[in-house]
Amino acid sequence: xxxxxxxxxxxxxxxxxxxxxxxxxxxxxxxxxxxxxxxxxxxxxxxxxxxxxxxxxxxxxxxxxxxxxxxxxxxxxxxxxxxxxxxxxxxxxxxxxxxxxxxxxxxxxxxxxxxxxxxxxxxxxxxxxxxxxxxxxxxxxxxxxxxxxxxxxxxxxxxxxxxxxxxxxxxxxxxxxxxxxxxxxxxxxxxxxxxxxxxxxxxxxxxxxxxxxxxxxxxxxxxxxxxxxxxxxxxxxxxxxxxxxxxxxxxxxxxxxxxxxxxxxxxxxxxxxxxxxxxxxxxxxxxxxxxxxxxxxxxxxxxxxxxxxxxxxxxxxxxx
Amino acid sequence: xxxxxxxxxxxxxxxxxxxxxxxxxxxxxxxxxxxxxxxxxxxxxxxxxxxxxxxxxxxxxxxxxxxxxxxxxxxxxxxxxxxxxxxxxxxxxxxxxxxxxxxxxxxxxxxxxxxxxxxxxxxxxxxxxxxxxxxxxxxxxxxxxxxxxxxxxxxxxxxxxxxxxxxxxxxxxxxxxxxxxxxxxxxxxxxxxxxxxxxxxxxxxxxxxxxxxxxxxxxxxxxxxxxxxxxxxxxxxxxxxxxxxxxxxxxxxxxxxxxxx
Ligand SMILES: Cc1cc2nc3c(=O)[nH]c(=O)nc-3n(C[C@H](O)[C@H](O)[C@H](O)COP(=O)(O)OP(=O)(O)OC[C@H]3O[C@@H](n4cnc5c(N)ncnc54)[C@H](O)[C@@H]3O)c2cc1C
Ligand SMILES: Nc1ncnc2c1ncn2[C@@H]1O[C@H](COP(=O)(O)O)[C@@H](O)[C@H]1O
Numbered sequence: 001x002x003x004x005x006x007x008x009x010x011x012x013x014x015x016x017x018x019x020x021x022x023x024x025x026x027x028x029x030x031x032x033x034x035x036x037x038x039x040x041x042x043x044x045x046x047x048x049x050x051x052x053x054x055x056x057x058x059x060x061x062x063x064x065x066x067x068x069x070x071x072x073x074x075x076x077x078x079x080x081x082x083x084x085x086x087x088x089x090x091x092x093x094x095x096x097x098x099x100x101x102x103x104x105x106x107x108x109x110x111x112x113x114x115x116x117x118x119x120x121x122x123x124x125x126x127x128x129x130x131x132x133x134x135x136x137x138x139x140x141x142x143x144x145x146x147x148x149x150x151x152x153x154x155x156x157x158x159x160x161x162x163x164x165x166x167x168x169x170x171x172x173x174x175x176x177x178x179x180x181x182x183x184x185x186x187x188x189x190x191x192x193x194x195x196x197x198x199x200x201x202x203x204x205x206x207x208x209x210x211x212x213x214x215x216x217x218x219x220x221x222x223x224x225x226x227x228x229x230x231x232x233x234x235x236x237x238x239x240x241x242x243x244x245x246x247x248x249x250x251x252x253x254x255x256x257x258x259x260x261x262x263x264x265x266x267x268x269x270x271x272x273x274x275x276x277x278x279x280x281x282x283x284x285x286x287x288x289x290x291x292x293x294x295x296x297x298x299x300x301x302x303x304x305x306x307x308x309x310x311x312x313x314x315x316x317x318x319x320x
Numbered sequence: 321x322x323x324x325x326x327x328x329x330x331x332x333x334x335x336x337x338x339x340x341x342x343x344x345x346x347x348x349x350x351x352x353x354x355x356x357x358x359x360x361x362x363x364x365x366x367x368x369x370x371x372x373x374x375x376x377x378x379x380x381x382x383x384x385x386x387x388x389x390x391x392x393x394x395x396x397x398x399x400x401x402x403x404x405x406x407x408x409x410x411x412x413x414x415x416x417x418x419x420x421x422x423x424x425x426x427x428x429x430x431x432x433x434x435x436x437x438x439x440x441x442x443x444x445x446x447x448x449x450x451x452x453x454x455x456x457x458x459x460x461x462x463x464x465x466x467x468x469x470x471x472x473x474x475x476x477x478x479x480x481x482x483x484x485x486x487x488x489x490x491x492x493x494x495x496x497x498x499x500x501x502x503x504x505x506x507x508x509x510x511x512x513x514x515x516x517x518x519x520x521x522x523x524x525x526x527x528x529x530x531x532x533x534x535x536x537x538x539x540x541x542x543x544x545x546x547x548x549x550x551x552x553x554x555x556x557x558x559x560x561x562x563x564x565x566x567x568x569x570x571x572x573x574x575x576x577x578x579x580x581x
Binding site: 069111112133143188226258280288299308311315318 | 335336339340341345359416417418421440441443444446447448449452453455456457459460461462463464465467480481482483484485486487488489490491492495500501502542543544545546547548549550551552554555558559560561562563565566567568569570571572574575576578580581
């Protein structure tokens with residue numbers, strides 16, 4: 001069976017969930033071979049093996065942390081050349097897309113970004129994408145070279161499928177372009193203890209209607225009662241009420257949780273672009289005409305300052 | 321020496337209008353209102369600010385697109401860019417990201433550059449990969465997705481807010497930069513700017529000017545094929561209740577019914 005290269009997104013050896021989802025999708029096309037780079041690369045092997053990686057190619061070098069994107073492209077290209085895979089799958093993060101794109105040009109292949117599903121087809125993998133702010137769903141293929149496809153988080157269920165996961169050292173020679181963009185400092189984002197926005201099963205978001213940074217405590221309390229991640233509209237972010245890293249929408253994160261709760265958000269097309277594929281959508285808005293109500297499974301026309309705290313209390317009571 | 325800045329801008333269908341596909345499954349650009357991609361306005365804005373700080377700078381805006389794409393160039397010129405290049409050729413219809421990056425890279429080389437500034441993503445394709453592709457093709461550093469950018473003594477510096485960390489980046493010119501919508505509001509064209517734009521030069525190039533063969537681009541030359549595009553069925557109408565004092569509890573009841581509680 002053909003091998004499929006899977007680029008691993010991990011933090012110091014802890015594999016992030018979208019990579020495990022990629023392994024599920026990769027198994028539909030061939031045998032997953034994982035590529036893990038940077039500090040802790042070898043520590044990823046156990047989790048990857050448990051989810052179907054037959055081999056885990058690892059490399060670590062200071063270049064991965066000290067320079068932007070290109071060293072990782074060099075390494076992925078080395079893996080590509082040693083494996084000759086049927087496809088290359090990369091998680092759809094901002095960095096993942098850039099790595100995938102540069103690899104595609106180097107190996108003379110086409111690239112598809114932000115797939116939300118993947119199946120084997122007669123002419124290679126078929127990717128489903130959600131386009132025009134999720135107004136359309138397309139099916140596409142790479143028609144030249146080895147398909148390079150980036151896949152969004154929450155696109156597949158994580159399925160354990162034990163495999164060998166043999167760790168092999170990948171030898172990488174960096175190109176002279178690898179050190180072009182120096183990372184002179186890095187400030188890690190502080191953890192809130194809440195789930196990662198793009199990976200969360202439930203997302204609770206607030207918009208301009210929340211009316212102030214201090215009021216976001218109401219949104220956070222609801223989120224915590226459900227074990228959810230917190231999101232925000234761009235209006236709330238631009239007002240400085242919530243960090244940009246929590247923005248949902250076209251220029252923020254794209255989320256596809258089981259449940260999305262929007263409070264004080266009108267539902268502009270750019271916001272919808274980032275949440276429209278959520279399974280169940282719920283909104284609280286005092287304007288019955290707000291476009292968000294066109295999307296909802298359940299909507300409450302009312303003041304979020306009344307409805308949301310009552311909801312939070314009721315959830316806590318029911319959960320006991 | 322003059323700092324030569326090339327800003328890549330895309331002409332896109334208006335996102336607030338009705339966007340759809342043409343019969344050949346390319347984005348319909350004929351029947352819809354188009355405009356300069358809002359996210360590229362941020363690129364033009366940063367170019368203007370960098371040019372202001374430089375002793376001597378010249379901003380060229382570059383687009384690859386159909387006849388109407390001139391509107392996008394005009395807008396950028398009215399914001400304050402100095403001149404424009406329009407790459408236009410019937411054979412470009414249906415070009416994908418790989419092809420677009422080839423055309424942009426050839427045009428940027430022909431124009432001459434020290435700094436390329438792009439938007440973070442186009443609002444129609446939303447791939448966000450063209451700047452990285454252009455950097456790969458030009459063989460110069462990519463300094464992308466910046467929420468803050470400055471140029472001094474032949475070095476570009478910026479801040480990239482990533483998923484897990486915020487990074488400070490630095491590279492020597494020439495380089496390719498892309499900026500996010502966090503980089504600072506884009507200015508509105510002034511009346512004076514709009515009038516001045518009418519007199520600014522717009523150069524048109526076709527594929528032969530760039531030594532690109534028709535087979536390398538367009539729908540035929542594309543590296544990807546769209547097999548189908550289906551309009552997403554409208555979500556089935558949900559239940560909407562007016563809060564009469566029990567809205568929160570009713571919502572909890574719904575969530576419990578869906579097994580979320
Ligand atoms: C290129 C581009 C990219 C963009 N990217 C994004 C993006 O990534 N994400 C994003 O969100 N937006 C994005 N936008 C902005 C988008 O167009 C909207 O401006 C934004 O989403 C509006 O945010 P909002 O819904 O919070 O605010 P508003 O549209 O002002 O809506 C606020 C809502 O709150 C309701 N409300 C007020 N008070 C209360 C109350 N007490 N109780 C209940 N309801 C109340 C109001 O009825 C209203 O419906 C982008 C725009 C552009 C041009
Ligand atoms: N046809 C085009 N003409 C000029 N610039 C483009 C074109 N397509 C993409 N770009 C640039 O590349 C950026 C990212 O686009 P994309 O990768 O398509 O999302 C845009 O913000 C533009 O700066």
